[in-house]
Amino acid sequence: MSRRIVILGGGTGGTLAANRLRRVCGADVEIIVVDRDDRHVYQPGLLFVPFGLAEPEEIVRSRRAQLHDGVDFRLAEVEHVDAPASTVHLAGGETIAYDVLVVASGAALLPEETEGLGGAGWGQEVFTFFELESATALAAALAELDRGRLVVNPVDMPIKCPVAPLEFCFLADWYLRERGVRDAVQITYVTSLDAAFTKPVASAHLAGLLAAKGIALETEFATGQVDGAQGRLVSYDDREVPFDLLVSIPLHGGPAHVGRSPGLGDELGFVATDPHTLQARVAPNVFALGDATNLPTSKAGSVTHFEGDTLVANIAHHLAGEPLEPSFDGHSNCFIETGFHKALLIDFNYDVEPLPGRFPEPHLGPLALLKESRMNHMAKLAFQWMYWHVLLPGRDLPGISPQLQLAGKDLSQLPTLQGGPR
């Protein structure tokens, strides 16, 4: 009897899940990927667009073209999921029944949840680089910036790639120096957290990075209003930060269809998901991966890639009537561009915070953890090729385990007790 796996989302998670499942499942399993458009954006490239280091057309490819033969691609908007009936309802009234559902629809930007954001000044003094159109427009605005106040503000967590706003500050510092106008532009990083880096060891190693680059830091700022007309951020406790150019990272929520699907999401619309098996709480035949989950780890492509192993194994277990493996450990691995052809690298999971050391080979590297190097920057650039040719096709990255490896890390700086993510 044929069985059907439906995957919502043709981004990083949906694509690698579909391709891996196609490889391990027999011909009696049908795989359908549903997405509302056929534009797969390489999201790590969005950081480079505003600085002219990547062209918009370089980082977009067809979603359908990334899927192996034997995976069906359906261009449609999801209305909602009826989990008790194992059915996806599409806009327009069509339904798709499933044996297994994978929610991989990513996170949505919600500028409308912040008063004024997306209104006055949007596209003139207020931008985001978290979506391609605004990142492209921001490139033109940055090219003309030669004096004044540049403010970078992630409104609140969780956001995709939590280090990206900091990377933007570092690259802006470099870019404005290259243009010879850095002394006339004040850069301020405005965060809702109480520090730029909140994990103790990373904080001890990296706290001086902003000051060294002359970037001002405004902490515990909960943005309540973006006043584009007056050029100011206003916090809930009535503090103000003036700007001439604002780079805002809007609030994030789960995919809109999750909010319309009874029992599937949490209060922010992210899929309520078991942190170790990736099974959704709503029903045993629903799974989730990537930015769409509510897991207490980073929303990042590396996390999604590491989740792929657990997801595919557990869908196979579910189809065979076997118990699931609680094998996902929250592993995350992020490059942090610091400008001037250098980058940092951090490697961590649910329980072990970023530590100094070498990666991926213990003691050999060649990459250094929690330390700036040219090699890390080269690796970040090389990753774009790996993304399209290794990660999306569902192959393993050489030498990199889905689970965090402690070998090669300086464990003397542990342990810390953590109260979970913000």
Added chain:
Amino acid sequence: MTPETLEGTPVELDAEGFFLRPEQWTRDMADAIARENGIAELTDRHWTVIDFMRTTYLDTGSAPSIRSLGKLSGVPIKELYGLFPKGPAKLAAKIAGIPKPRGCI
């Protein structure tokens, strides 16, 4: 870790005064922690938030964010800042006897 005594009971706190062992917390300790942090008296509205923080942490292992508090606790974000100045999620976590909420970097 800083050994401390609250309401005559030894408790384990981190360097910033957050509980490392939530089970050592009692409701009587909350008033003392609040006073130390500039809140003269805990009202029923404070307790709505404190109880929500603590229950969520004990159920899920994670402290709720300000956004989650605003959506689920019954206290709007603007009021949260009135009740717990500067950082409601952080200060309420401290008074509720749970570990400090941390970002992921």
